[in-house]
Amino acid sequence: WLTQCSRLHSQSGCKMTSATGPLKLIDCNTRYIVDYIGEARPLDYVALSYLWGSEANGVEQKGLESSQSTSKLSEDVPKTIEDAITVTKSLGYKYLWVDKHCIDQSKPQERDSEIRRMDVIYRDADVTIIDATGKDPYGGLSGVRPSSRSPHQPSVRLRTFELLSAMRRPEWDIMNSWWSTRGWTFQEGLLSSRRLVFTSQQVYFHCRSRYCKE
Numbered sequence: 001w002l003t004q005c006s007r008l009h010s011q012s013g014c015k016m017t018s019a020t021g022p023l024k025l026i027d028c029n030t031r032y033i034v035d036y037i038g039e040a041r042p043l044d045y046v047a048l049s050y051l052w053g054s055e056a057n058g059v060e061q062k063g064l065e066s067s068q069s070t071s072k073l074s075e076d077v078p079k080t081i082e083d084a085i086t087v088t089k090s091l092g093y094k095y096l097w098v099d100k101h102c103i104d105q106s107k108p109q110e111r112d113s114e115i116r117r118m119d120v121i122y123r124d125a126d127v128t129i130i131d132a133t134g135k136d137p138y139g140g141l142s143g144v145r146p147s148s149r150s151p152h153q154p155s156v157r158l159r160t161f162e163l164l165s166a167m168r169r170p171e172w173d174i175m176n177s178w179w180s181t182r183g184w185t186f187q188e189g190l191l192s193s194r195r196l197v198f199t200s201q202q203v204y205f206h207c208r209s210r211y212c213k214e
Contacts, residue, residue: 001205001212002091002127005194008209022121023114024102025095026073028085033071033101045095047125048084049188051178052100053136073101079140084129086144087196097121100137119191128192130185132199135178141198149200167214173199 025045027034036043073081081098088096103114114121122128133142143149155164174197179185189195197204202214 002194002196005205005207005209006126022097022102022117023110024104025097026085026101028088028094028096031073031085033073034095043095044093044126045097046084046088046091046093047097047122047128047188047192048081048099048131049122049128049179049185049192050080050084050131050137051135051182051185053134053138071101077101078137079145080131080134080137083141083144084131087129087141091127093126097125118188122188122191123193125192125194127194127196128188130179130189130195130197132174132177132179132197142200143198143203167201169213171204173201174204 022036022045024033025036025043026032036045073085081101084098085096088094099114104110129141131137131139131141133139140148155162157163174180177199179189194207195205197206204214205212
């Protein structure tokens with residue numbers, strides 16, 4: 001889906017080279033939080049849209065190992081973030097942007113500056129991974145881990161044939177998700193040029209020109 005969109009839908013992957021990207025990104029290979037280095041050709045990165053849950057009002061950045069000059073994701077970050085790293089690498093990308101870890105929540109000036117540029121961050125991401133299943137970052141992305149998805153497809157056997165019903169439209173799951181009830185995350189989806197949505201039943205891809213589902 002993403003390859004076809006990149007090749008055929010130029011408007012979905014258009015980056016604004018004059019705009020600066022996010023200040024920080026997660027290097028999914030090393031797990032270090034690295035500076036976004038603005039060059040003539042912007043870095044390609046994936047963004048994550050999810051719910052913070054009970055940590056929404058906190059400023060502590062759990063899951064980071066810090067030294068004087070660098071920060072690194074620990075091995076026990078919430079499942080949704082860990083799964084997003086797995087998906088990012090599976091898609092062939094190196095960098096992932098996650099607000100919780102790429103915005104220093106302890107520095108109000110930096111935090112407020114990044115929040116004001118949220119439209120640029122999500123618009124310039126090659127694709128945004130959306131968790132439309134949980135209400136916090138601990139449930140993981142449905143289907144990434146073994147037995148983490150339970151699709152409902154009623155079937156009936158007729159002699160030597162087995163007929164399966166079509167899976168329900170993913171829009172229903174998205175509209176009824178916790179993710180769509182939060183103005184902040186819903187806005188992140190609208191700002192993104194490409195969306196890879198993980199529902200409890202299937203994965204759904206939507207760009208400015210088409211949508212695809214499993």
